[in-house]
Amino acid sequence: MRDLYPSRQNGQFDILERKDPVIHTDRSKDNQAPLSKEQLDSYEKNGFLQIQDLFSEKEVRDLQNAIFELQDASRNSDSNKVVREPESEEIRSIFHVHNDDSYFKNVANDQRIIDIVNYLLGSDVYIHKSRINYKPGFKGKEFDWHSDFETWHVEDGMPRMRAVSVSIALSDNYSFNGPLMLIPGSQNYYVSCAGKTPEHNYKESLRKQTLGVPDQDSLRWLTENGGGISVGTGKAGTVTLFESNTMHGSSGNMTPYPRNNLFMVFNSVENQLVQPYSGGKPRPEYIAVREGIRSRLGA
Amino acid sequence: MRDLYPSRQNGQFDILERKDPVIHTDRSKDNQAPLSKEQLDSYEKNGFLQIQDLFSEKEVRDLQNAIFELQDASRNSDSNKVVREPESEEIRSIFHVHNDDSYFKNVANDQRIIDIVNYLLGSDVYIHKSRINYKPGFKGKEFDWHSDFETWHVEDGMPRMRAVSVSIALSDNYSFNGPLMLIPGSQNYYVSCAGKTPEHNYKESLRKQTLGVPDQDSLRWLTENGGGISVGTGKAGTVTLFESNTMHGSSGNMTPYPRNNLFMVFNSVENQLVQPYSGGKPRPEYIAVREGIRSRLGA
Numbered sequence: 001m002r003d004l005y006p007s008r009q010n011g012q013f014d015i016l017e018r019k020d021p022v023i024h025t026d027r028s029k030d031n032q033a034p035l036s037k038e039q040l041d042s043y044e045k046n047g048f049l050q051i052q053d054l055f056s057e058k059e060v061r062d063l064q065n066a067i068f069e070l071q072d073a074s075r076n077s078d079s080n081k082v083v084r085e086p087e088s089e090e091i092r093s094i095f096h097v098h099n100d101d102s103y104f105k106n107v108a109n110d111q112r113i114i115d116i117v118n119y120l121l122g123s124d125v126y127i128h129k130s131r132i133n134y135k136p137g138f139k140g141k142e143f144d145w146h147s148d149f150e151t152w153h154v155e156d157g158m159p160r161m162r163a164v165s166v167s168i169a170l171s172d173n174y175s176f177n178g179p180l181m182l183i184p185g186s187q188n189y190y191v192s193c194a195g196k197t198p199e200h201n202y203k204e205s206l207r208k209q210t211l212g213v214p215d216q217d218s219l220r221w222l223t224e225n226g227g228g229i230s231v232g233t234g235k236a237g238t239v240t241l242f243e244s245n246t247m248h249g250s251s252g253n254m255t256p257y258p259r260n261n262l263f264m265v266f267n268s269v270e271n272q273l274v275q276p277y278s279g280g281k282p283r284p285e286y287i288a289v290r291e292g293i294r295s296r297l298g299a
Numbered sequence: 300m301r302d303l304y305p306s307r308q309n310g311q312f313d314i315l316e317r318k319d320p321v322i323h324t325d326r327s328k329d330n331q332a333p334l335s336k337e338q339l340d341s342y343e344k345n346g347f348l349q350i351q352d353l354f355s356e357k358e359v360r361d362l363q364n365a366i367f368e369l370q371d372a373s374r375n376s377d378s379n380k381v382v383r384e385p386e387s388e389e390i391r392s393i394f395h396v397h398n399d400d401s402y403f404k405n406v407a408n409d410q411r412i413i414d415i416v417n418y419l420l421g422s423d424v425y426i427h428k429s430r431i432n433y434k435p436g437f438k439g440k441e442f443d444w445h446s447d448f449e450t451w452h453v454e455d456g457m458p459r460m461r462a463v464s465v466s467i468a469l470s471d472n473y474s475f476n477g478p479l480m481l482i483p484g485s486q487n488y489y490v491s492c493a494g495k496t497p498e499h500n501y502k503e504s505l506r507k508q509t510l511g512v513p514d515q516d517s518l519r520w521l522t523e524n525g526g527g528i529s530v531g532t533g534k535a536g537t538v539t540l541f542e543s544n545t546m547h548g549s550s551g552n553m554t555p556y557p558r559n560n561l562f563m564v565f566n567s568v569e570n571q572l573v574q575p576y577s578g579g580k581p582r583p584e585y586i587a588v589r590e591g592i593r594s595r596l597g598a
Binding site for chain 1: 436437441443444473474475477480515518519522528530548550551552553554555556
């Protein structure tokens, strides 16, 4: 199959146009959407959307308790789904929680989220991946700029831009504690990256992103041709939806305030994974996602 | 002389009360001040104050041009007043510009600044130090939390809290490009730090701060007992005045937007430097400041 979004082919950095819609349901059906026309316009233009108050205060408190219960329970785990800080043993992320934990399985199936995601992707969906991010005070490391789609395409074999990330803030996100930074409009451009993915890169890249990071010229171009930089601040419970190709990153957190979130990626069932475009082998956990765990939601 | 503010004496971290006023002119004279009562209240309460539009747009443009002219002229300098990025040769700071450069000498003598500083410090003043900070896009490193006074006290021999820093933003400071972060109210507490200063520490500490950084408990205590964290955003030309003991730091800058400023520290002539409290020798350049360069301004 022709690779519509080549990257890491040992070539130069390049900027290609997006070949997929941002909203996969025809806009003539806006009046049936679980989002307002203004929300849909904003998502289509900027590549992301924040929703306050989707969850009740009690639901947010329950979610906050649940992530720390799971962190405690995972303290001595040697699972490769538990990722620790580069310079300490503190747990930075726990992966695959939509499948491994019955509480988070229910969250991933929450009808309010599924309705929105089904509409944006124009089909049934399944969870491509999920994780809890713990960004503790003082020690939270930065995540460099990247398009998730670039990684999923090259390393996981996701063919098209038809996925959406849902991040639920589980601590108050200020401008100063390493919040999500997004480049509005960047979802419309694909930065084809230089370099070549080594085998087993994913183990390292979960700890520190290096490959798939655009060069400075591309990032400057995206901010100048898009809408600069937006910062995803908001109180705990704020839901941020962002398109798979929206360029984003986050600064380190040197304040006492932690930044925790639950992160779930929904992919269209019509966009299932194929052989990774790097020519490498599929990651074991994604074979599982494809063959077993796929949960047909909505519809 | 008894050390009112001991630190780095190989002891534990401790929080001491401030023993000096924040504003050194009696508040009964507010009506003679070059600042409004609201501005004085805010500075006294928070330990810092931002002023927009002290300089005209043309003055700001001239300042912006002047810092890059000096950076160009210093490109091949091997002076120890030119400090470079830890991981590259890019110029991060140029020190002592109030004395070495006729243009910046005039800026340091600007009557609008001198009037304010004279009032806050309740005496004539002189420049303790000055520098231009270049925080380029993408590569700007973080500055960890510190009180300038702690460093100046221990390493330079500044006896009392009677100095004020003036930072003139020379690029637009957003919340996301590594702006100054301050802890409001922290000027009222002195964090006595653990550790011991090695000789010649200053050469290393200009590149990466390690000693004089409070522990996490002290920082958490300051944010909880003060006003959290404030971020010094504002367009180019914004002047930020902050008290010598106000706890501050800044995150790294991974955006394309640079963050440059001119930084000048004014000390009261009644607070001149003595033997450093670390027991070390005075830095050569501060002997020069004390014996030669001291410029009696104002009055």
